[in-house]
Amino acid sequence: MPLLVVGSVALDSVETPTDRRDDVLGGSAVYFAYAASYFTSVRLVGVVGEDWPPEHTELLQQRGIDTAGLQVVAGKKTFRWRGKYLPNMNDRETLEVHLNVFGEFDPVLPEEFTRCQFLFLANGSPVVQMKVLDQCPGARLTVADTMDLWIREQHDGLMALLKRVDGLVLNDAEAKLLTGDENLVRAGHRIREMGPRFVVIKKGEHGAMFFSEHETYVMPAYPTEDVIDPTGAGDSFAGGMMGFLAEQGNFEPKTLKEAMAYGTLVASFNVEDFSLDRMKKIERADLTRRMEEYRRMLSF
Ligand code: AMP
Numbered sequence: 001m002p003l004l005v006v007g008s009v010a011l012d013s014v015e016t017p018t019d020r021r022d023d024v025l026g027g028s029a030v031y032f033a034y035a036a037s038y039f040t041s042v043r044l045v046g047v048v049g050e051d052w053p054p055e056h057t058e059l060l061q062q063r064g065i066d067t068a069g070l071q072v073v074a075g076k077k078t079f080r081w082r083g084k085y086l087p088n089m090n091d092r093e094t095l096e097v098h099l100n101v102f103g104e105f106d107p108v109l110p111e112e113f114t115r116c117q118f119l120f121l122a123n124g125s126p127v128v129q130m131k132v133l134d135q136c137p138g139a140r141l142t143v144a145d146t147m148d149l150w151i152r153e154q155h156d157g158l159m160a161l162l163k164r165v166d167g168l169v170l171n172d173a174e175a176k177l178l179t180g181d182e183n184l185v186r187a188g189h190r191i192r193e194m195g196p197r198f199v200v201i202k203k204g205e206h207g208a209m210f211f212s213e214h215e216t217y218v219m220p221a222y223p224t225e226d227v228i229d230p231t232g233a234g235d236s237f238a239g240g241m242m243g244f245l246a247e248q249g250n251f252e253p254k255t256l257k258e259a260m261a262y263g264t265l266v267a268s269f270n271v272e273d274f275s276l277d278r279m280k281k282i283e284r285a286d287l288t289r290r291m292e293e294y295r296r297m298l299s300f
Helices: 028-036 054-062 100-104 111-115 126-135 148-153 155-162 172-179 184-193 233-248 253-270 284-298
Strands: 003-006 010-015 020-026 042-049 066-073 079-085 092-098 118-121 141-145 167-171 198-202 208-211 216-219
Touching: 003 028, 003 126, 003 233, 020 028, 028 042, 028 054, 028 233, 028 253, 042 100, 054 066, 066 111, 079 100, 118 126, 118 233, 126 141, 126 155, 141 233, 148 155, 148 172, 167 172, 167 233, 172 184, 172 198, 184 198, 184 208, 184 216, 198 233, 208 253, 216 253, 233 253, 253 284
Parallel strands: 003 042, 003 118, 010 079, 042 066, 118 141, 141 167, 167 198
Antiparallel strands: 010 020, 079 092, 198 208, 208 216
16 A cells, blocks of 8 residues: 655765765655655655755655655755764764755645555654644554654644654654653653554664553564664664555554564664665565564574
């Protein structure tokens, strides 16, 4: 089933302790869409400026991603983010954010996109996320991502959104910030009480936790030696997870668990190079192989 994603489309500059890249392809919707494209057809909605290299759009199209919802605004600049990773490669500092054209993003979905049944609201303002939700009244599964910026600056908007989505994906620091609770198990359940039927808390190299009314579990990260650039790990995790759910066409507990595992594995590939460089080189068969290995690791 087609999967719709709305979120940031960016030019990122990334510094790690040993290397750096400037103005490379990034953005929450881009990482998500690319990761999900291994499983299902993806429709992307976002906005860029006139400095956007058209070859980035072509790269997405080569994976079958429908970019009819990617608006190019003349006379404006693309969203830019600059981040620096600490030596542990898990924690990072945001050095610069230039919202540019993303700051005035007011998505109007192409008619065909509004009928999507699987919807992911990637990182962006809750006000914009809500506008998208309003345009997709028939969606069967709606999942959102968020971040510290919105938790701090648009708290009420975020709380209203949480009452309307089926799932929320966020990282450990964001879960603590949203609930004021340092215990992630309690935090996960408290976020569920704010509205979503399930909550996924991502913990970087420590894996991801799942919370629903009847289930709580932890999915470990795939042990990767070559962490080159963790940017987009969370978005590619969500892309793998939602892509698998859309492919299966359901979100039963068993499917959700397998989807969490696929999300984990796509993210493990993504961190092995800058930007989308590692994902560009893999096929579904690589995910299947890593899944067999991951299953063996987890059985005892
Ligand atoms: P992740 O590493 O999965 O948390 O996502 C990193 C991506 O999020 C980068 O490609 C950034 O361009 C994007 N990003 C950073 N800050 C924001 C923001 N305020 N809104 C939307 N996207 C953002």
